[in-house]
Amino acid sequence: MTRIAVRDLVPGRAPGRPGSCLVALALALACSDATEKGTPTRVETSSPLSVYVVNHPLEYFTQRIGGGHVDVVFPAPADVDPAFWMPPPETIAAYQKADLIIENGAGYARWIGQASLPRGSRVDTSAGFKDRLIQLEDATTHGHGPSGEHSHGATAFTIWLDPTLATLQARAIAEALVARRPDAEPDFRAGLAGLEADLAALDRQWAAALAPLADDPLLFSHPVYQYLARRYGLEGRSLHWEPGVVPDDRAWSAFDRLHAEAPARILLFEGEPHPRVRDRLSAMGIRTILFEPAGNRPAELDWLATMHSNVERLAPAETLGESH
Numbered sequence: 001m002t003r004i005a006v007r008d009l010v011p012g013r014a015p016g017r018p019g020s021c022l023v024a025l026a027l028a029l030a031c032s033d034a035t036e037k038g039t040p041t042r043v044e045t046s047s048p049l050s051v052y053v054v055n056h057p058l059e060y061f062t063q064r065i066g067g068g069h070v071d072v073v074f075p076a077p078a079d080v081d082p083a084f085w086m087p088p089p090e091t092i093a094a095y096q097k098a099d100l101i102i103e104n105g106a107g108y109a110r111w112i113g114q115a116s117l118p119r120g121s122r123v124d125t126s127a128g129f130k131d132r133l134i135q136l137e138d139a140t141t142h143g144h145g146p147s148g149e150h151s152h153g154a155t156a157f158t159i160w161l162d163p164t165l166a167t168l169q170a171r172a173i174a175e176a177l178v179a180r181r182p183d184a185e186p187d188f189r190a191g192l193a194g195l196e197a198d199l200a201a202l203d204r205q206w207a208a209a210l211a212p213l214a215d216d217p218l219l220f221s222h223p224v225y226q227y228l229a230r231r232y233g234l235e236g237r238s239l240h241w242e243p244g245v246v247p248d249d250r251a252w253s254a255f256d257r258l259h260a261e262a263p264a265r266i267l268l269f270e271g272e273p274h275p276r277v278r279d280r281l282s283a284m285g286i287r288t289i290l291f292e293p294a295g296n297r298p299a300e301l302d303w304l305a306t307m308h309s310n311v312e313r314l315a316p317a318e319t320l321g322e323s324h
């Protein structure tokens, strides 16, 4: 009722009577405060919120925070890179109907900028720390198997490979959920606290495991490790190789030049390399190690377990008794 009363007062704010102006202003301020608390977009039913996400890390975070209050949907097929995937029209229509659309930002899932999605549903989880996003100097275009060529754009997007930034993304999700379901806030806060503790533990594990590599140059199979490298002080140069694909002679020549500049002994691969690639690199004294960003769902483990397993593979070859 207050809102109606204030709206009725608004035309009366102009007659040039300072006193009534102040009263109207005070009421307007009180009103905006009340409006914020009673978020108009709030969903009143107790059925789970329909939440659509653009990648697997955000799916995992939202599930951990939202629990039974959310119905999280990540509709990308298993064989696509969600960063470059173009959903079919019916899937975009499903995103449009969702209560919340959880986005990665940083140019991830470019279709989002082209589709018309309800502004009120959209949550850009990296909007709060744009100053910490990594701008790419050389935007690269290259082929990705059956899906054809793609460009990596101007901003590095694998934000979640810095667990401290993943934490900020998780907090943005939690705030969006609280705004929609204030009554469930204690549950969301508890879910967030558990996730934050796990991300902090992951950060400690990665720091300890990656510290010995800080003095050695690394090679990356694909330009997706920028946030990891920055967080843990790694010196890395990136190839544009696809897992499972054997590079042609030209690509090997380019590799030799890069390796001459950065004589790395470890090459991180985002997916299992082709055995012939692994063997050829192994003959050059270079270990290939699977380090999955897991933008899409990993085959077996959940996101957090996949992240832990990434650095477990980094243990020195002599400790593992094998070179993988």
Ligand SMILES: [Zn+2]
Pocket (backbone or CB within 6 Å): 142, 144, 150, 152, 222, 223
């Ligand atoms: Zn690429």
